[in-house]
Amino acid sequence: KDTVSASYALKIRRHRAFVEMPEQGDVVLTVLGTFILFLGWFGFNACSTAGIADPANGSLAGRAAMTTALSGSTAGVAALMLNAAKKKVIENLAADSDAAFNLHSWDVMKVCNSILAGCVGITAGCAYVDEPYAILIGAVAAILYDCASYLTLNVLHIDDPLDAFAIHGGCGVWGVIAASLFASPDYMPPGGLFRGGGGKLFWAALAGIGAIFAWTCATCFFFFLLYDVNFRFRVTRLQECPEDLVVPYEEPTIVSLAELEGGLDDDNAEEIQLPTNGASSNS
Secondary structure, three states: OHHHHHHHHHOOOOOOOOOOOOOOOOHHHHHHHHHHHHHHHHHHHHHHHOOOOOHHHHHHHHHHHHHHHHHHHHHHHHHHHHHHHHHHHHHHHOOOOHHHHHOOOOOHHHHHHHHHHHHHHHHOOOOOOOHHHHHHHHHHHHHHHHHHHHHHHHHOOOOOOOOHHHHHHHHHHHHHHHHHHHOOOOOOOOOOHHHOOOOHHHHHHHHHHHHHHHHHHHHHHHHHHHHHHHOOOOOOHHHHOHHHHOOOOOOOOOOOHHHHHHHOOOOOHHHOOOOOHHHHHHO
16 A cells, blocks of 8 residues: 555656566575565564463464464465466467466466465464465465556556565455454354354454555655655666666777878868977977
8 A cells, every 4th residue: 555655656667668577686585585574474473462371372373373374385386376377378378379488387486475475365364264264365365466466567557566565455455354254253253254253344344444545545645745845755867777878989980190181171171270390399
C-alpha cells in the first residue's frame, strides 16, 4: 500500500520500459537475504507469544513456527510448479518458442519472492490454523503473488521493481482473509467461515483490510507528495541516467599545414592568418 503510494508520488523511472522485467540483481545476495528473512519470520510469528515457559504459550509458539515453515516452503515449491506449467502452456500455444524460452522454469528470484509471499500469507493466522490449511495458504499465496506482480508491473504500470506490493500487499490481504476462513474453532472460537464459525470473522477481516488500505494509502501518498515538493524525493537525472550526458568521443583529424593552405579558397583565405617570421620576431 505504501509502495503504491510512493510509486505514484515518485513517478516512473526514466527509461523504464514495461515490456519485460528489469534485469535481475545479484542472485546470491537475494537468496541470502531470503534465508535471513525466512529465519527472522520464525521470531516474528512464533516469538510474538512473548514467552514459551507457560505450556499454553509454548504450544501457541510451536504451532506458529510449524505453520510458518509449511506455508513458506510450500509457496516456494508452488512457484516452481507454476512457472513450469506456464512454460508448458506457452510452448503449446505460441507459434514460436521464443516466448517459452524466455520464461525460465527454475526462476530463483520467483522462488525467493514466493517464499516471502508464503510467510506473509500465513502471518495473520499462523497460530490459529491447522497444518493442512497452512499448506493451502502457502500455495495460494504463490499464485496470488505471481498474478499481483503481473498486474502491478504490466497492467497498471506501477514502477515496483522489488515486487513489494505483490508480496506484502496482495499476499497480506490474502493472509487476513485466509485467517477468517480457516481459523480453527479450537484456537479461535467460533472459528473461520469454512470451519463452521459463520461469517463474523470474514466480515471483520474485510472491514480491517478496507480501513488499513484507506489509512495507509491516504497518509503515505500525501506524505510523499509533500516531501517531494519541499525536498528532493528522487535523485537527479545525472545520477539516474548518467549515460544520457556522456558525449561520444571522436578521434581528432590531423591536417597538415600544406593541406590547410591548399584547401582554403580566396574567400576564406583571410579568415585564418598564419604567423609570419616577421610577426613572430616582433612578438
